[in-house]
Amino acid sequence: MAVYCWSTPGEIMATIEILILLVLSSYAAALTTDGLALLALKSAVSADPTGALDAWLDFDDNPCSWTGVTCSLGRVSALALPDRELAGYLPSELSLLSELQILSLPGNRLSGPLPAALAVFRGLTDLDLSRNNLSGAIPTEIGQLTSLAHLDLSSNLLAGSLPSSIAALPHLSGVLNLSYNHLSGPIPLAFGNIPVDVSLDLRQNNLSGEIPQVAPLLSQGPTAFSGNPDLCGFPLKNPCPAAKQDPKIPQPNPSLNMNPNDGTLRPVASEKQKSPVGTVAILAVVLLIALIAMFVLQWQLRKRRSAGPCKESSHEKSSSPGFSTTITGGSVTGERREGHASEVYAAVDEGFGLELEELLRASAYVVGKSRSGIVYKVVVGREGSAVAVRRLSENDDGDGSSGGDEWRRRRAFETEAIAIGRVKHPNVVRLLAYYYAPDERLLIYEYIPNVSLHAALHGNLTALRTAFR
Incomplete structure (x- = not known):
C-alpha cells in the first residue's frame, strides 16, 4: 500500500484539483478541454443563487451553448457572467481556455487571490473582475497579457503595490481601473508611459508620495488620484511637503573672536576688509567688460538695421501649414491659410491679449540660438512693447512626421505648455502664450531686457534703459 505525503498546502490543493479533473473526465469524456476548464470553475463556485451554472452539464458535447459562454470556431472565446452573485474562487484550470478573449465576471462574490496562471491568456483583450472580494497582491504576470486593452479590477480587496508591468501593456487603450482597493506605496514612474x-482611475486607495510629473498622468485630472490621503503633487491640490533637513551643529564664526579680558565676542577684520583696494579693482574690471560688451551689441544691432534685407542664409522660415512665416531683416510677416484645424494659439497668462496676426507682423530680432531652437525679440505696436518668442526645433518635439499620432503630439505639447505656464517664481520668466501647428511650435515669454552688472548691483535700471534707447 502506497503512502503519499505532501509538504505544502499548495501541493495538496494541486492534487485535489487534479483528482477533480479526473472525476469530471470520467463523466465527461466527450467534453472538450474548454468544457473541462469551465466545469472546474463550476466546482470552485460554492454558491449560485441565480442558477447561472445549472445549464453547465457534464454530458454535453461542447460548452458553447452554456450560459455566459461564447464560442468561435468551436473554442470558447468569451466568458461573461456579470452580477450573478457567484461565490467561490477562480481556479487555475481556467488557463486551459487558451483562445479566451473576454473574461467578464463583475458584480459577484468571488474571493481569494488572482491566479498568476491568467498570464497565459495572450489573446485576452478585456479583463473585468470588478466588484468582487478578490484579495492579495496584483500579480506582475498580468504584464504578460500583451493583447489586453481593458483592465478593471476596481472595488475589490487587493493590496500591495502597483506593479510597473501593467504600465508596459503594449495595447492598453481603454480603461485601467484599480480604484476602491487597498493598494499602497508610490505610483511607479513607469506609469508615465x-x-x-487611457482612462486611468486610482481613487480610494492608500497610495502615497508625489505623483510623477509626466504628461500622461497630469492629463488625467485630479479625479483619477482622489481618495489617497498621503498622495501629493499636481494635479491634486495637496502640495508635497518640503524635504526635512537634519539639524546641524552650528559652526564657529571665524569673523568673531573671544576677548580674553571680558569674555565678549568682537568681530575680527578679514583680509578683504583690511584691503578693499583689491575688491574695487575686481569690480571695476567686471563693469568695464560689461560696458564693452553692451557697446559691441548695440553696434551690431545698428549695423544689422542699416544693412537692409538680409541674405538668404540669414532667413529663418517656418514650415507650418497654417502660416507662412518669414523672419527677414528684423520683421515677421504672416499669411493665414484656411482649413487647418490642428493649429492652436492660446494665451496662458490672463492679461496677455496679443493676437496672432499682430504677433506675426511685428518686428523681430534674433537674440539667441541653441540646439532646442531660436529665440527672437518681437517688438509689437507703436509703444514698442516687446515679448520673447522661442521657436522650438523639430528634434525638440518629435520628428515632425504627420499621421495618426499628430493629435497625441499636440496634446502632449499643450499639456507641457500649460504646466510651464502654471510655474510662478521670481527667477523664472513667465510664459504668456503658445502656438502649435503640425510642424511649428512657438512659446511666447515675457521679455526681460539685458542690463549691465553695474545697473543690476545699484538698481539704476531706468537710467540705463533711457541711455541706450
Whole structure:
C-alpha cells in the first residue's frame, strides 16, 4: 500500500484539483478541454443563487451553448457572467481556455487571490473582475497579457503595490481601473508611459508620495488620484511637503573672536576688509567688460538695421501649414491659410491679449540660438512693447512626421505648455502664450531686457534703459 505525503498546502490543493479533473473526465469524456476548464470553475463556485451554472452539464458535447459562454470556431472565446452573485474562487484550470478573449465576471462574490496562471491568456483583450472580494497582491504576470486593452479590477480587496508591468501593456487603450482597493506605496514612474487616451482611475486607495510629473498622468485630472490621503503633487491640490533637513551643529564664526579680558565676542577684520583696494579693482574690471560688451551689441544691432534685407542664409522660415512665416531683416510677416484645424494659439497668462496676426507682423530680432531652437525679440505696436518668442526645433518635439499620432503630439505639447505656464517664481520668466501647428511650435515669454552688472548691483535700471534707447 502506497503512502503519499505532501509538504505544502499548495501541493495538496494541486492534487485535489487534479483528482477533480479526473472525476469530471470520467463523466465527461466527450467534453472538450474548454468544457473541462469551465466545469472546474463550476466546482470552485460554492454558491449560485441565480442558477447561472445549472445549464453547465457534464454530458454535453461542447460548452458553447452554456450560459455566459461564447464560442468561435468551436473554442470558447468569451466568458461573461456579470452580477450573478457567484461565490467561490477562480481556479487555475481556467488557463486551459487558451483562445479566451473576454473574461467578464463583475458584480459577484468571488474571493481569494488572482491566479498568476491568467498570464497565459495572450489573446485576452478585456479583463473585468470588478466588484468582487478578490484579495492579495496584483500579480506582475498580468504584464504578460500583451493583447489586453481593458483592465478593471476596481472595488475589490487587493493590496500591495502597483506593479510597473501593467504600465508596459503594449495595447492598453481603454480603461485601467484599480480604484476602491487597498493598494499602497508610490505610483511607479513607469506609469508615465501609459498612453494619454487611457482612462486611468486610482481613487480610494492608500497610495502615497508625489505623483510623477509626466504628461500622461497630469492629463488625467485630479479625479483619477482622489481618495489617497498621503498622495501629493499636481494635479491634486495637496502640495508635497518640503524635504526635512537634519539639524546641524552650528559652526564657529571665524569673523568673531573671544576677548580674553571680558569674555565678549568682537568681530575680527578679514583680509578683504583690511584691503578693499583689491575688491574695487575686481569690480571695476567686471563693469568695464560689461560696458564693452553692451557697446559691441548695440553696434551690431545698428549695423544689422542699416544693412537692409538680409541674405538668404540669414532667413529663418517656418514650415507650418497654417502660416507662412518669414523672419527677414528684423520683421515677421504672416499669411493665414484656411482649413487647418490642428493649429492652436492660446494665451496662458490672463492679461496677455496679443493676437496672432499682430504677433506675426511685428518686428523681430534674433537674440539667441541653441540646439532646442531660436529665440527672437518681437517688438509689437507703436509703444514698442516687446515679448520673447522661442521657436522650438523639430528634434525638440518629435520628428515632425504627420499621421495618426499628430493629435497625441499636440496634446502632449499643450499639456507641457500649460504646466510651464502654471510655474510662478521670481527667477523664472513667465510664459504668456503658445502656438502649435503640425510642424511649428512657438512659446511666447515675457521679455526681460539685458542690463549691465553695474545697473543690476545699484538698481539704476531706468537710467540705463533711457541711455541706450
